[in-house]
Amino acid sequence: MLEVKAVPALSDNYIWIVASDDSQQVAVVDPGEAAPVAAYLAENGLEVGAYLITHHHGDHVGGLKALLADHPAPVYGPATEADKIGHIDHRVTGGDRLTLDFIGTTFEVLDVPGHTLGHIAYVTDGVLLAGDALFRAGCGRVFEGTHDQMQTSLARLRALPDATRVYGGHEYTQKNLAFAQAVEPDSKAIQEAIEEVDRLRAAGQPSLPGTLAEERLINPFLRWDDEGVRATASQRAGRELTDPGDIFGVLRDWKDAS
Numbered sequence: 001m002l003e004v005k006a007v008p009a010l011s012d013n014y015i016w017i018v019a020s021d022d023s024q025q026v027a028v029v030d031p032g033e034a035a036p037v038a039a040y041l042a043e044n045g046l047e048v049g050a051y052l053i054t055h056h057h058g059d060h061v062g063g064l065k066a067l068l069a070d071h072p073a074p075v076y077g078p079a080t081e082a083d084k085i086g087h088i089d090h091r092v093t094g095g096d097r098l099t100l101d102f103i104g105t106t107f108e109v110l111d112v113p114g115h116t117l118g119h120i121a122y123v124t125d126g127v128l129l130a131g132d133a134l135f136r137a138g139c140g141r142v143f144e145g146t147h148d149q150m151q152t153s154l155a156r157l158r159a160l161p162d163a164t165r166v167y168g169g170h171e172y173t174q175k176n177l178a179f180a181q182a183v184e185p186d187s188k189a190i191q192e193a194i195e196e197v198d199r200l201r202a203a204g205q206p207s208l209p210g211t212l213a214e215e216r217l218i219n220p221f222l223r224w225d226d227e228g229v230r231a232t233a234s235q236r237a238g239r240e241l242t243d244p245g246d247i248f249g250v251l252r253d254w255k256d257a258s
Helices: 034-044 064-070 079-085 147-158 173-183 188-202 212-218 227-237 244-257
Strands: 003-009 013-019 025-029 047-052 075-078 090-092 097-100 105-111 120-124 127-131 165-168
Touching (some): 003 034, 034 064, 047 064, 105 147, 173 188, 173 244
Parallel strands (some): 025 047, 047 075
């Protein structure tokens, strides 16, 4: 079974280290900062077998150049953003599959535009490396795409198996849950998640990952077809909403303004 470890970086990023028990090589996901990754590798006697990049933002790629100088390895990243990122020698896009023999797994690449136009995610059995497309109880801001694009991307992720663990790029869960509770104030699932996450954060532990089964219950950005969420979004918009992209868009704008 794959192990995925969080390396905190910058103010609230997570760089994910994907490993297996029988290998000293790991995959490094979205290295926004070099020093924390280098320290983790040194402390655990590990080497890099590959880098996996989800999108071009600096807090996800800022440490790549420095890490490659000391820990050279193949770099996989979104084909349409490769020129912005640099150092990508394997340009991948939705539907591609990449096998990482050193950890014994094959990732499928998913196109998930919205946060950025070329954003991708990587999925294998039980593991979703979501970048800034999907967080626990939230999703990324729509910086480059449209609300319709982002909703379609999230629908693609929502369709993955229940047990899939979601590894997003930031520790935003407490703020996300506060917004989720504003959308659905009577949700028992959201209240239970708040209590769990508060315990984890008080103990200095990451709130991630969550599972897709949980996300379907607590994440308003995956609940456009819930009648209560639709009604709340319609009330917020001042008009009746039925289109999933419209419902998502009203919720995203509300969250952005909160």
